[in-house]
Amino acid sequence: MSETGLYCYAITRGLDPAALEGSAGIAGAPLRLVEHGGLEAVVSEVDLAEFGEEGLRRNLEDLGWLESVATTHDAVARLASEQVPTAPLRLATVFLGADSVRARLGEWHDAASRALDRIEGRGEWSVKAYVDVDAQETPAAEQEPAEEMGAGRAYLLKRRAATQRREASAQAGAELAEEIHAALAGGTVLSRRLAPQDRRLTGHTGEMVLNGTYLVDASGVAAFKDLVARLASEHPRVRLEVGGPWPPYTFASLDPQ
Known part of the structure; x- marks a missing residue:
């Protein structure tokens, strides 16, 4: 047995x-x-x-x-x-x-x-924010007609423009994530930012710039959802995904060690 x-x-x-x-x-x-x-x-x-x-x-x-x-x-x-x-x-x-x-x-x-x-009397809610890293205006350097420059220079300018675009997108995403998280945290009991999830593992579209979790009073859930909706309308570049309530792993979990 x-x-x-x-x-x-x-x-x-x-x-x-x-x-x-x-x-x-x-x-x-x-x-x-x-x-x-x-x-x-x-x-x-x-x-x-x-x-x-x-x-x-x-x-x-x-x-x-x-x-x-x-x-x-x-x-x-x-x-x-x-x-x-x-x-x-x-x-x-x-x-x-x-x-x-x-x-x-x-x-x-x-x-x-x-x-x-x-x-x-509280629940744990998650808010994830995604941005389309490709939805950036093309820098002027990349728009220069290829026929007016050599092939080598055109290639280098294109690579530089792509790098600048990624860097600008990452910076803008980080700033938006900080702004959104601060607004959500101000309206909740406790909050925490978790590491963004890799889209290759989760299958979601866009780049996750915020993976936040929030402890919300049961009486404040409607206001919390309204706040998420308002932030989404104020930031059309960002897609916000709200989930919950979840078991409070973040705010009440115990380490059995």
Whole structure:
């Protein structure tokens, strides 16, 4: 018989166990709560041959396995966060049993309580800004008729103009991103700029110049969306993409180390 452990998805406070009924975690295992000190850990059983130290070392190199686990992890965190304040944990946080979970809840108690206080009644929203790096006016040097210069000079001028165009676009994009982020941050509780995502990996069009995340009061969501719409209308060169609410990974996640 395989040895099992407990996969821990998130820490919550005040979650009714009935809210987990009918929902499953990794490999379809039932979800349950382990409670200690007024906090609950949302857990499910996993096979330690797969989620133990050796198994994880092997499986974390398998992108298909990783995607499946990450998707389930996020779904469980989202389920809990729709009910009560929830601090999602790092992917593949695994314990040997309920006593180990309780011991760690004791160690995390103060930090987790502060995190849950911080995000209670609030949601995490994302705003991504994209610009078309090719939508720049052609510099005058590039517009000079090729027949009035030698082929070599024309080629060098074209290369220089392309470089200038990229640099101007990058600078303009950075300035716009800073302006938009400052406006959004001013209307939210907390904010953070994350690294832009590579379009070769995500498939999005345009260059991402802002990857921002914002903690928004539930009562302020409509105003936040209105602000995003206003900023989009004020900056037609920029395409703004708003998403959420998400489980508060940015503002309430705990490092299990």
